[in-house]
Amino acid sequence: MESTTIKKLYREHENYADKQVKLSGWIRTLRSSKSFGFIELNDGTFFKNAQIVFDEALSNFKEIEKLPISTSITVEGKVVLTPNAKQPFEIKADNVIVEGTSSSDYPLQKKKHSFEYLRTIAHLRPRSNTFSAVFRVRSLAAFAIHKFFQERGFVYVNSPIITGSDCEGAGQMFRVTTLDLDNLPRTQDGQIDVKEDFFGKTTSLTVSGQLEAEVFALSFRNVYTFGPTFRAENSNTPRHAAEFWMIEPEIAFAELKDDMELAEDMIKYIINYVMENAPEEMEFFNNFIDNTLFDKLNNVVNSEFGHVTYTEAIEILKKSGQQFEYPVEWGIDLQTEHERYLTEKVFKKPVFVTDYPKEIKAFYMRLNDDNKTVAAMDLLVPGVGEIIGGSQREERLDVLERRIKELGMDINDYWWYLELRKYGGTKHAGFGLGFERMIMYLTGMSNIRDVIPFPRTPGNAEF
RNA sequence: UCCAUGGUAGCUCAAUGGUGGAGCAUCCGGCUGUUAACCGGAGGGUUGGAGGUUCGAGUCCUCUCCAUGGAGCCA
Numbered sequence: 158m159e160s161t162t163i164k165k166l167y168r169e170h171e172n173y174a175d176k177q178v179k180l181s182g183w184i185r186t187l188r189s190s191k192s193f194g195f196i197e198l199n200d201g202t203f204f205k206n207a208q209i210v211f212d213e214a215l216s217n218f219k220e221i222e223k224l225p226i227s228t229s230i231t232v233e234g235k236v237v238l239t240p241n242a243k244q245p246f247e248i249k250a251d252n253v254i255v256e257g258t259s260s261s262d263y264p265l266q267k268k269k270h271s272f273e274y275l276r277t278i279a280h281l282r283p284r285s286n287t288f289s290a291v292f293r294v295r296s297l298a299a300f301a302i303h304k305f306f307q308e309r310g311f312v313y314v315n316s317p318i319i320t321g322s323d324c325e326g327a328g329q330m331f332r333v334t335t336l337d338l339d340n341l342p343r344t345q346d347g348q349i350d351v352k353e354d355f356f357g358k359t360t361s362l363t364v365s366g367q368l369e370a371e372v373f374a375l376s377f378r379n380v381y382t383f384g385p386t387f388r389a390e391n392s393n394t395p396r397h398a399a400e401f402w403m404i405e406p407e408i409a410f411a412e413l414k415d416d417m418e419l420a421e422d423m424i425k426y427i428i429n430y431v432m433e434n435a436p437e438e439m440e441f442f443n444n445f446i447d448n449t450l451f452d453k454l455n456n457v458v459n460s461e462f463g464h465v466t467y468t469e470a471i472e473i474l475k476k477s478g479q480q481f482e483y484p485v486e487w488g489i490d491l492q493t494e495h496e497r498y499l500t501e502k503v504f505k506k507p508v509f510v511t512d513y514p515k516e517i518k519a520f521y522m523r524l525n526d527d528n529k530t531v532a533a534m535d536l537l538v539p540g541v542g543e544i545i546g547g548s549q550r551e552e553r554l555d556v557l558e559r560r561i562k563e564l565g566m567d568i569n570d571y572w573w574y575l576e577l578r579k580y581g582g583t584k585h586a587g588f589g590l591g592f593e594r595m596i597m598y599l600t601g602m603s604n605i606r607d608v609i610p611f612p613r614t615p616g617n618a619e620f
Numbered sequence: 621u622c623c624a625u626g627g628u629a630g631c632u633c634a635a636u637g638g639u640g641g642a643g644c645a646u647c648c649g650g651c652u653g654u655u656a657a658c659c660g661g662a663g664g665g666u667u668g669g670a671g672g673u674u675c676g677a678g679u680c681c682u683c684u685c686c687a688u689g690g691a692g693c694c695a
Contacts, residue, residue, distance in 0.1 A: 190651050190658090197655080208655080225646095243655055266631065266645050267656055273687065274631070328694065365695090390693055391621055403695060482691085493691075546695065591695030604688095616686090 158233060164203035166236065170246040173236040180207060180248065181231040181256065183284065186267045189222040196221075198232065198248075204290055204437040208247040209234070215253060226267065227259040227284065272607050279611055279620040287446070290438035291608055294431055295596050301430035302383060302404055302592075305423055311406065312377040315384065316366030321358055322570060329389040330361035331399075362387035366405050367587060368521075368574055371550060374407035374585050375577050381406040383592075391615050395604040396542065398593065400613040407587035413523075413532040413549040416586035417509050420536055420545050421462045423590070424507070428454050431599055447601025453539065454599070456506055463500075463508030467491075467530065470499055470510050477503075490517045491535075493542060500537040507538045520560045521574075522548040523584075534588070541598045547588025554578040 158179045166173055166180075182200030189195070193212035200207075209232050211221055224230070234250040264278050265285055275282040282288045303313065319333050335355040336342065342353040351359050366382035373380040382405045389399065406423075408415060432439055432454065443450040465473070474485040474495055483492045491499075491510065500508050512530040515522070522531035536545035551557040557578060561568050568575070596608040606612040611620045 186656075188654055188657055190654080192652060193654090195654050195657085210653080212652090242653090261646055262630070264630070268631075268644060269656080270631065276687095386695080388694075392693060393621085394691085394693090395689080397694070401695070543695070589695060594695060 160231075162202040163198070163200045163205070163207045166207060166246065167203055167205060170236065170238065173246070174238050176236050177233065177251075178236055178248065179231065179233045180209075182207075182229065184224060184226055184228045184230060184259075185284075186226065187222075187224060192218075194222055196230075196232075198230070199284075199289075201289075204286070204293065204435075204441065205244075208244050209250050209253075210237075210247055211250040211253055215250065217253065217255075220255070221253050224255065225259040225261050225263055227263045227265065227281075229256040229259075230254060231256055272604060276606055276612070283610070286441065287602075288607075290435075290441050291596070291600055291602060292610060294435050294438050294442075294600055295608065297431050297434050298427055298596060298599060299383070299592070301427045302381075302423070304430070305426045306379075306381045306406065309379065311379045311381050312373065314366070314370055314373045314377075314380045314382050316363065316369035316382045316405075318363050318385065319356075319360050320363045321356060321360050322368070328364050330364055331387050331389045333360045333362060364388055365403070365589065367407070367589065370405050370407040370587060371574070371577060371585065374409045374587070375581070375583070378409045379406070380408075393615060395606070396594065396597075398605050398609060398612055398614055401605070401609065402592035404590040404592060405587060407585060409585040410583055411549075411586050412584060413511065413534060413547075413586055416547050416549065416588055417462075417464070417511075417534055417536075420509075420534075420547065420588055420590070421507075424536075424544075424595075425458050427595065428458050428599065442600045442602075450601040457538075460506050462536070463504040463506055465499070465504075465508060465510055466512045467510055467514065468512065470495075473503060474498065488514050488516065496535075496537045496542050497539075500542075501539045505539065507536055507544075509534045509536050515560075518548070520564050520566065521550050521557070523551045524556055524560070532586075536588075538598055540601075541594050544594045544598060545588050545590050547586065549584065549586040552578055552582045552584050554582065 158177065160179045160181055163180065163182065166178070180198060180200055182198045185197040185199045185206050187194060187196050193210065196209040196211065197206040198209050211218065215221065231254040232248060232250050233252040234248040236246055237249050238246050265281055270285070275285060275288070283292055306313070336353065342350040344350045351357070363386055365386060366384060370380055370382050384402065385400055386403045387400050390397065406419060408419065468487065470491065471485055471487050474481070477498065479498060481494055483489065483494065485495065499510070511534045512525060513533045514529060515524060515531045518531050518533045522533045524531055532549035534547050535543050538544050551560065554575060557575065558568060561571060593605045593608050597603065597605060600608065602608050606614065
């Protein structure tokens with residue numbers, strides 16, 4: 158007999174009434190009495206379990222009754238509809254074959270565990286309800302992102318993971334080298350001789366694919382990257398990881414306004430797609446992780462995102478009468494407390510903050526006509542904070558060169574980036590979305606370590 | 621990296637400076653429709669680590685490691 162899946166049974170159980178089926182999966186829980194028992198079986202295809210009923214008519218009843226949690230089994234039996242029970246159907250087992258036994262010291266118990274504990278067993282936590290839901294949503298969200306961009310004709314660009322330019326200044330980089338660290342080659346003046354290294358120069362793991370995305374935007378018009386990025390910052394917060402995934406669209410013949418419209422459409426698209434395709438998982442998050450989740454997500458999908466310039470935001474904060482730890486003054490970078498006040502108290506929905514002072518933003522952002530601010534935007538969302546950072550890029554070669562020099566950077570490091578402006582440059586814009594932060598927002602999970610399968614944070618790369 | 625809080629049984633947590641406990645899990649037994657099943661019994665501890673104060677330290681002090689929350693950096 159061919160195997161079926163628990164997902165199929167849930168979606169089409171009425172068609173399966175009284176039919177023989179075969180299922181394979183792992184025992185989530187098992188309860189038995191003298192002559193019969195129940196198994197909650199999860200086969201990985203669906204958030205919910207199938208209830209298996211087994212009784213003493215089975216030759217191996219005594220063995221089954223004592224199987225430890227997480228034993229993998231194959232069950233053959235009849236689907237019985239149970240409209241009055243908690244679950245719509247169950248399987249009356251004719252045959253239970255043990256595929257792989259487990260052990261009584263299996264660390265996942267049939268009760269609630271703390272996320273901190275589950276992080277110490279990252280190899281087993283995908284078998285728990287919460288992580289089963291998180292990682293299925295993560296997978297669906299990734300697909301939704303590709304679907305969103307592909308439907309709009311965007312070209313998917315794979316930017317390099319090993320990069321030779323450390324010019325973006327987005328953060329500390331992880332060095333990539335094949336040099337013998339116990340015996341480093343030296344030049345005559347005692348410096349490490351990077352010419353001896355694999356690439357003949359200093360290389361690192363990428364902190365952003367933006368510059369490469371700009372290259373492709375200026376030949377494909379609309380492109381996006383979606384891949385891992387790395388920051389060697391010693392950040393110990395629930396919102397930062399050393400390895401995380403980022404989505405970076407880049408659009409040509411476009412301005413900041415187009416960039417923000419794209420960001421808003423994308424966020425709404427992802428939410429809608431996941432709500433539609435993972436209803437059981439989302440229900441679980443709303444019930445057990447954050448019971449304001451549906452309200453928040455519906456609010457996002459059904460509302461226009463807020464817009465405020467940095468200068469206006471400063472005025473709002475100043476007039477709020479709120480005591481902030483960091484005093485508000487034009488020119489400061491917005492602190493977490495300011496961002497949260499704006500998005501959670503003032504707007505109560507996602508809000509774009511635009512046109513920041515040039516001093517606190519990157520060199521490639523387009524200088525506004527006031528000569529003081531740049532065409533940058535951050536999207537702030539309640540509960541998570543900054544989820545997107547983007548800008549219109551500086552397309553004027555002379556202005557860009559001046560900005561690079563002003564900031565004391567070496568213009569020769571950017572020769573290919575500058576040539577994009579020399580040979581048919583145009584106005585263009587883009588943004589970066591932290592994929593894990595999006596998943597946090599979608600699921601209500603409050604720690605980035607719990608939305609990435611194997612989190613990398615300072616001092617932690619066990620799994 | 622800074623600030624705060626915490627670290628006790630497999631897990632979640634109690635314990636006034638004076639004999640380290642409970643619930644769940646595990647093991648054994650019982651139970652004919654369970655839903656984190658239920659009922660009875662049993663086993664289970666170098667109190668994160670190192671030093672110190674004290675007649676006596678899980679508890680107080682010093683150092684250290686780790687975790688969590690907040691901040692900074694950012695996505």
